Amino acid sequence: MxxxxxxxxxxxxxxxxxxxxxxxxxxxxxxxxxxxxxxxxxxxxxxxxxxxxxxxxxxxxxxxxxxxxxxxxxxxxxxxxxxxxxxxxxxxxxxxxxxxxxxxxxxxxxxxxxxDLPDVPGVRERWGRDVLHCPYCHGWEVRDRAIGILATSAGAVHQAQLFRQWSADVTLFAHTAAAELGDDARADLAARGVRVVEGTVAALRIEDDAIVGVELESGDVVPVGAVVVQPxxxxxxxxxxxxxxxxxxxxxxxxxxxxxxxxxxxxxxxxxxxxxxxxxxxxxxxxxxxxxxxxxxxxxxxxxxxxxxxxxxxxxxxxxxxxxxxxxxxxx
Known part of the structure; x- marks a missing residue:
């Protein structure tokens, strides 16, 4: 018509x-x-x-x-x-x-x-490549890498639990959600072998067109090969x-x-x-x-x-x- x-x-x-x-x-x-x-x-x-x-x-x-x-x-x-x-x-x-x-x-x-992504330098630049959100969409591609979970809410615990299926090296960065990570959640993460790093994340460290670490405001850098966020x-x-x-x-x-x-x-x-x-x-x-x-x-x-x-x-x-x-x- x-x-x-x-x-x-x-x-x-x-x-x-x-x-x-x-x-x-x-x-x-x-x-x-x-x-x-x-x-x-x-x-x-x-x-x-x-x-x-x-x-x-x-x-x-x-x-x-x-x-x-x-x-x-x-x-x-x-x-x-x-x-x-x-x-x-x-x-x-x-x-x-x-x-x-x-x-x-x-x-x-x-x-x-x-x-709507977390306001952390490097997140938007690497979004969809080695900054991810869905384990079913991208978990296989980052399998066995060191994976960092950027916590902006208590929901990050769920992401850490899931991505643990694809890697034995998972770190949850408490970032802005430290107060929301209760004792039970921390105990669960510990039982799964997920490390929790305190402190606000300042930026993602990028070298040779790839994420190599998470930089904290303290200046410390934790090596990772992929970062998970909750958009x-x-x-x-x-x-x-x-x-x-x-x-x-x-x-x-x-x-x-x-x-x-x-x-x-x-x-x-x-x-x-x-x-x-x-x-x-x-x-x-x-x-x-x-x-x-x-x-x-x-x-x-x-x-x-x-x-x-x-x-x-x-x-x-x-x-x-x-x-x-x-x-x-x-x-x-």
Whole structure:
């Protein structure tokens, strides 16, 4: 249904969720435009893991393959950032940063999130390489290295417990969470062979494009080959704020661990006609889970469009029959 920049569905975001949704919709013969700012959350990572059939594929390569598949079914792409979505189901207007506009009957929001990282020199620079957060995504790649856990909350204990599965040399740096590490937690770590180092971390020591140690404010340096942090994924959703869609804080174990849009099990938001999938709705979804969420949301979007397409013609078909019946009754 492309007509003067009007599409059945505009997908905002070209990561795993957005591309999987676009592929599903394109195969359903819907007119689809993907608008991608090229700011995928996992872009710094060396490879995508636990993605059956694509294990170790670089994120950029995975998305290149996905775009080619979608284009093969008629889907369209546009590079750019969306600043605002206005309108209502059936006729949304999507405004881009360059001032252009496109229209859509439905929206799939797959804008992902931004990781709020600890403010320690070296963390952001090495993020996704040897500064990590997920043992299932990166544990194998740092197996048997000396691993440092940077504690910014009591949740770091859980990370230390998990990464101990991949290395016998795990050190938890108390950093800013020293007061939150109770006696029970310290006893648990000791039983697992995890060392606790007191003191605030000043920076990560980097040499030859790799982490070699954690430097404390005291000046001491503890050798490590990888550092684990606990980021807070913040949902990218400013473009739909004007419609009343705003991220809410997500809590785990009493700790605020990020923000996300609220969606129902199908990915539908509180605004009719807008679905959300991937990290914008679940900051802790892995790549394969985000891709699955994109497929699920796309299927429901297609169903919604199909229902709209059926009911309107049925109503139009009934009205002439009723009019003819009324005319016959009048004549008699």
């Amino acid at each position: 492309t007509n003067e920049n009007r599409y059945d569905v505009v997908v905002i975001g070209g990561g795993a969720a957005g591309l999987s949704g676009a592929l599903t919709l394109s195969r359903a013969r819907r007119s689809v435009l993907v608008i991608d700012a090229g700011a995928q959350r996992n872009a710094p990572a060396g490879g995508v893991h636990n993605y059956l059939g694509r294990e170790g594929t670089a994120p950029a390569e995975l998305y290149r393959i996905g775009r080619a598949e979608i284009e093969g079914y008629g889907g369209e792409f546009r590079a750019g950032s969306v600043t605002e979505v206005t309108g209502a189901s059936g006729d949304f207007t999507v405004r881009l940063e360059d001032g252009d506009e496109v229209r859509a009957r439905r929206i799939l929001l797959a804008t992902g999130g931004v990781d 807070k994924p913040i949902a990218r959703a400013g473009m739909v704020a004007g419609l009343g869609l705003k991220p809410v804080e997500v809590e785990r174990g009493g700790l605020v661990v990020g923000t996300a849009l609220t969606v129902d099990p199908t990915g539908a938001t509180a605004v009719p006609g807008i679905w959300a999938a991937g990290n914008v709705a679940d900051g802790y979804a892995t790549v394969i889970k985000s891709a699955a969420a994109g497929v699920d949301a796309a299927a429901l979007i297609n169903f919604d469009l199909a229902a709209e397409g059926v009911y309107s013609p049925v109503a139009e078909a009934v009205e002439p029959a009723e009019a003819a019946e009324a005319a016959t009754a009048s004549a008699s």
